Amino acid sequence: xxxxxxxxxxxxxxxxxxxxxxxxxxxxxxxxxxxxxxxxxxxxxxxxxxxxxxxxxxxxxxxxxxxxxxxxxxxxxxxxxxxxxxxxxxxxxxxxxxxxxxxxxxxxxxxxxxxxxxxxxxxxxxxxxxxxxxxxxxxxxxxxxxxxxxxxxxxxxxxxxxxxxxxxxxxxxxxxxxxxxxxxxxxxxxxxxxxxxxxxxxxxxxxxxxxxxxxxxxxxxxxxxxxxxxxxxxxxxxxxxxxxxxxxxxxxxxxxxxxxxxxxxxxxxxxxxxxxxxxxxxxxxxxxxxxxxxxxxxxxxxxxxxxxxxxxxxxxxxxxxxxxxxxxxxxxxxxxxxxxxxxxxxxxxxxxxxxxxxxxxxxxxxxxxxxxxxxxxxxxxxxxxxxxxxxxxxxxxxxxxxxxxxxxxxxxxxxxxxxxxxxxxxxxxxxxxxxxxxxxxxxxxxxxxxxxxxxxxxxxxxxxxxxxxxxxxxxxxxxxxxxxxxxxxxxxxxxxxxxxxxxxxxxxxxxxxxxxxxxxxxxxxxxxxxxxxxxxxxxxxxxxxxxxxxxxxxxxxxxxxxxxxxxxxxxxxxxxxxxxxxxxxxxxxxxxxxxxxxxxxxxxxxxxxxxxxxxxxxxxxxxxxxxxxxxxxxxxxxxxxxxxxxxxxxxxxxxxxxxxx
Numbered sequence: 001x002x003x004x005x006x007x008x009x010x011x012x013x014x015x016x017x018x019x020x021x022x023x024x025x026x027x028x029x030x031x032x033x034x035x036x037x038x039x040x041x042x043x044x045x046x047x048x049x050x051x052x053x054x055x056x057x058x059x060x061x062x063x064x065x066x067x068x069x070x071x072x073x074x075x076x077x078x079x080x081x082x083x084x085x086x087x088x089x090x091x092x093x094x095x096x097x098x099x100x101x102x103x104x105x106x107x108x109x110x111x112x113x114x115x116x117x118x119x120x121x122x123x124x125x126x127x128x129x130x131x132x133x134x135x136x137x138x139x140x141x142x143x144x145x146x147x148x149x150x151x152x153x154x155x156x157x158x159x160x161x162x163x164x165x166x167x168x169x170x171x172x173x174x175x176x177x178x179x180x181x182x183x184x185x186x187x188x189x190x191x192x193x194x195x196x197x198x199x200x201x202x203x204x205x206x207x208x209x210x211x212x213x214x215x216x217x218x219x220x221x222x223x224x225x226x227x228x229x230x231x232x233x234x235x236x237x238x239x240x241x242x243x244x245x246x247x248x249x250x251x252x253x254x255x256x257x258x259x260x261x262x263x264x265x266x267x268x269x270x271x272x273x274x275x276x277x278x279x280x281x282x283x284x285x286x287x288x289x290x291x292x293x294x295x296x297x298x299x300x301x302x303x304x305x306x307x308x309x310x311x312x313x314x315x316x317x318x319x320x321x322x323x324x325x326x327x328x329x330x331x332x333x334x335x336x337x338x339x340x341x342x343x344x345x346x347x348x349x350x351x352x353x354x355x356x357x358x359x360x361x362x363x364x365x366x367x368x369x370x371x372x373x374x375x376x377x378x379x380x381x382x383x384x385x386x387x388x389x390x391x392x393x394x395x396x397x398x399x400x401x402x403x404x405x406x407x408x409x410x411x412x413x414x415x416x417x418x419x420x421x422x423x424x425x426x427x428x429x430x431x432x433x434x435x436x437x438x439x440x441x442x443x444x445x446x447x448x449x450x451x452x453x454x455x456x457x458x459x460x461x462x463x464x465x466x467x468x469x470x471x472x473x474x475x476x477x478x479x480x481x482x483x484x485x486x487x488x489x490x491x492x493x494x495x496x497x498x499x500x501x502x503x504x505x506x507x508x509x510x511x512x513x514x515x516x517x518x519x520x521x522x523x524x525x526x527x528x529x530x531x532x533x534x535x536x537x538x539x540x541x542x543x544x545x546x547x548x549x550x551x552x553x554x555x556x557x558x559x560x561x562x563x564x565x566x567x568x569x570x571x572x573x574x575x576x577x578x579x580x581x582x583x584x585x586x587x588x589x590x591x592x593x594x595x596x597x598x599x600x601x602x603x604x605x606x607x608x609x610x611x612x613x614x615x616x617x618x619x620x621x622x623x624x625x626x627x628x629x630x631x632x633x634x635x636x637x638x639x640x641x642x643x644x645x646x647x648x649x650x651x652x653x654x655x656x657x658x659x660x661x
Contacts, residue, residue, distance in 0.1 A: 023040055023041070023044050023101075023103060023123075023124045023125060023126045024037060024038055024039075024040040024041025024042070024043075024044050024045075024123065024124045025037070025038045025040075025041060025121070025122070025123045025124075026038075026041060026061065026107075026121065026122055026123070026124075027119060027121045028058060028061070028081075028119060028120040028121065029055075029118075029119055030081055030109075030117050030118060030119055030120060031118065032055070033057075033058055034055040034056065034057070034058065035055070035056045035057065035058045035060050035061055036053060036054070036055055036056070037051070037052055037053075037056065037060070038052055038053070039052040041124065044064065044093060044095065044101075044103075044124065045060070045063055045064040045093070046063075046064060046095060046096030047060070061077065062074060062077075064093040064094055064095070065091055065092070065093055065094075066091065066092035066093060066094055066100065068092070069091040069092050072089070072091070073089060073091050073105075076089050077120075080107065080109050080117075080120045081109075081117065081120060082117070083109065083111075083116075083117045084109060085108060085109055086107075086108055086109075087105060087106065087107040087108065087109075087120070087122055088104070088105070088106050089104070089105050090102060090103070090104045090105075090127060090131075091103065091105065093124075101126060101128045102126070102127045102128045102130075102131040103124045103125060103126055103127060103128075104124070104125045104127045105122055105123075105124050105125075106122055106123060106125065107120055107121055107122020107123070108120075108121065108122065138161065138162060138163070145163070145167070145244050145245055146163060146242050146243070146244050147160065147161050147163040147164025147165070147166070147167045147168075147242060147243045147244070148160070148161040148163070148164060148241070148242050149161070149164055149227075149239075149240075149241060149242075149243070150238065150239070150240045151178070151238065151239045151240075152236070152237075152238050152239075153236040153237045153238065153239075154236065155178075156177060156178055156179070157175050157176065157177055157178065158175070158176055158177075158178055158181065159174060159175055160173065160174065160175070160176050164243060167221075167223060167243060167244070167245055168181065168184050168212060168214060168215060168223070169184070169214030169215040169216035169217060169219070170184075170215050170216075183215075184212040184213055184214065184215055185210055185211070185212055186210075186211040186212065186213060186220070187210070187211065192208075192210055192223075192225055192243075206225070206226075206227045206228070206229055206239065206241065207224070207225065207226050207227075208224070208225050209222060209223070209224045209225075209246060209250075210222070210223050210224075210225065211223075221245055221247045222245070222246050222247045222249075222250040223243050223244070223245060223246070224243065224244055224245075224246045225241055225242070225243045226241055226242055226243075227239050227240055227241020227242070228240055228241065279464075301341075301620065302342070302619075302620020302640075302641035302642055303547045303549075303550050303620060303641060305338055305341055305342050305620075305641070305642035306550050306553065306620070306641045306642035306643060307549045307550060307553055308334075308338045308642075309335065309338045309339065309342065309642045309643075309644060310553045310554075310557070310642070310643070310644060310645070311553060312331055312334055312335045312338065313335065313644045313645050314553075314556075314557075314645065315331060316328070316331055316332070316335065317645060338642070342642050359397045359398055359399050359494065360397065360398075360399070360400060361395050361396070361397050361517050362395065362396060362397070362398060362400050362403070363393065363395060364389065364393055364396060364403075364428045364447055364449060364514075365389035365393050365428060367400060367403065367404065368387050368389055368407070368426060368428060369387075369389075371404055371407065371408070372387065374404075374408065375387075375408070375411055375426075378408060378411065378412060378415075379411060379412070379415050379424065380415060380421070382418075382420070382421025382422075383414075383415050383418060383421055383422065383423075383424050384421075384422070384423045384424065385411075385424050385426070386423060386424065386425045386426070387425075387426045387427075388425065388426070388427040388428070389427075389428045389429075390427075390428060390429040390430060392430070393428055393429070393430060393447055394430050394445065394447050394516040394517070395447075395516070395517045395518075396447045396514040396515065396516065396517050397494070397495075397514075397515075397517040398494045398496075398514055399490075399494070402490055403490075403494075405486075405490075406486070406487050406490050406491075406512065407426065407449065407451065409484075409486065409487060410451035410487065410510050410512075411424060411426065411451055413451075413484070413510075414451055414452070414453035414455065414508070415453075417453050417455030417456050417457075417507075417508060418453055418454065418455040418456075422453065422454045422455065423453070423454055424451070424452070424453050425450075425451070425452045425453075426449070426450070426451050427448075427449070427450045427452070428447060428448070428449045428450075429447070429448055429450075430445070430446075430447060430448075430516075431445075431446055431447075431448045431513075432444070432445050432446075433445075433446060433513070441497045441499060441513055442497075444515060444516075445515070445516040446496070446513040446514060446515055446516060447513075447514050447516060448511050448512070448513055448514075449511070449512045449514065450509055450510065450511040450512070451509070451510050452507065452508070452509040452510075453507050453508055453509075454507040455507050455508060456504070456505065457502045457503050457504045457505055457506045457507050457508055458502040458503075458504065458508060459504050462502075463500055463502050466484050466500060467484050467485055467487075467488040467498070467500075484500075484510075487510070487512070491512055491513070491514075494514060495514075495515050496512065496513045496514040496515055497512075497513040498510065498511065498512050498513070499511045499513065534561050534562040534649075535558065535561045535562040535563030535564075535652075536562070536563075537562070537564070538586075539563055539564065539586040539587070539656065540563070540564040540565070540566060540583070540584060540585050540586050540587075541558055541563045541564070541565050541566070541585075541586065541587050541588075541589050541652070542565075542566045542567070542568065542574060542577060542578070542585050542587070542588050542589065542590075543555050543558065543565060543566070543567045543568070543589050543590075544567075544568045544569075544570070544571065544573075544574045544588065544589070544590040544591060544594070544599070544602060545567075545569075545590075545591045545594075545618075546569060546570055546591060546594045546595060547591070548569075550591075550641075551567055551569070554589070554618075554648070555567050557645050557648055557649070558589075558648075558652075560645075561649050561652075563652075566583070566585070570594055570595065570596055570597065571590075571594060571596060571597030571598070571599075571601065571602035571605070572596060572597060574588070574590070574602055574606070575602070575605055575606065575609070578606050578609050578610060578613075579609060585610065585613065586614060586656065587613070587614040587615070587616060587652070587655065587656060588602075588603065588606055588613055588614070588615045588616070589616050589618060589652070590602055590603065590615070590616075590617060590618070591617075591618055591619060592617050592618070592619035593619060599617050599619070600617075603615045603617070614655055614656065615637070616637050616638075616639055616651065616652060616655045617636065617637065617638045617639065618638070618639040618640075618641060618643065619638065619640070619641060620640065620641035620642070637651070637654075637655050639651045639652075
């Protein structure tokens, strides 16, 4: 039987095959089940060149095929031997030195006159470099997130890359049905791969962006397609292009669009916030201005009031019932006026957060219960007072006396807002404040004390000014305008906040926010047992006061009380007295604000000389000395100016007896 197929000895054929990139040829005689190969085939398979053109067992064809590809190629070759006409497969072969090459085997079956398969011939083409290029391209596409495709007009399938499949969430494949690709689109347009009207120039670009829902995880993504349409002469075309994910860019575009659309609103919000900040700054500046004014005059003013109140009190005590009633009444009125002036100064100090506070951990429920009689006496009978304290109230740290004054002040304001009577509610509850729940109140845990009325209420422009010093809605002569200012100052000085809610005809609620304090509340102070307010013969008091009139009044009261008294005009003189060993001194009574040496500096120096010395400070303005933050330091005893005979005698006695105990 004559052999068919390429002749291994034909130089002309071999040159043609080499030019085509062939790596070898084969001729498989099906009826004889023998294989004939050429020299390049033998070299590729690691066979001796002498075996070329020599009939070999057909198993030789599979010897160098890579184990992972061998089963696939056996099946394909079996089909050819059984009568299939065409063979076209890419597979790997392992050379004699272990190198792995990619080859493309192409062959066909030849039939005899009875149409039976007679021989199977073909050639191997080395495609290793192309495969490496494809792999590099695949890696580049995967790294860059770029998928490629090629679609021919009229076909129902499209050639795609693995990255194309990944971007759409499809199972990896080389060929995909067009309908499978279009199924992931969210819009019912012409599709991702088929242009609506491929006409015009022989080459045109085709760009577009599509929203897809990935087939694997259902995630919504934005995909951009860019391609070129290549027209042929018969009116058909091919579309070659790429796709890539632009979801992040779309999100940025949406954010920018939203930013632009809301720019005006955000500007308005920013301006409003700035206005609030500026309002708060102006309020702080007003407070600071009043505070500086108050601090500047409080010391001297309280010294004057000490002289006035003290001497009037002295005259009233000594006159007894022998004085003319008109003189007695005049002195009484003068004393009341001086006391009102002292209260006014105290309110100024409270507003400017410069009043001396003696904070304690207190139980507000107990404090409100203790105020019931005071509230009943201070409020008209037409007012129905209701006090509500939530169970398990947290403890707070505040000056209990000043807190009582604040609550009483708010209750009196509520009473004045209801001239025809009505309900007045004082409520205390625990509250955890979240972000921006109340303007100016930071997040945190608070005990909120609220005083509410059903009175006339206030307009928004009035509410905006109620905490300003000397602002009042009452008639001339009916108020100083420092009540709510004092409440504001106390709240801030106590580390808390105050908030007001009011509307015309709908009443007013003022809420005091005091920070929660860990720990148990202290028991309320009981009045110290004072056996006698008078001094004892063995007790000597050193009075240090730079104001001559205040010093004279103070020394006179102490001597009247029976104390042995020494006096000094300033700290330097006092230290000279304290440095003498021949003079026992029981207590140092010193002003705080003095030239050259402050009272606190004097006390420190005095205790270094006499460690057991008792000290009582007296001041009308102790700011930046014994209470730099407005809170009297632990272990410090203070007698606030102006003081009277009774307050001086009792405070002095308490310090003496407490120190001894």
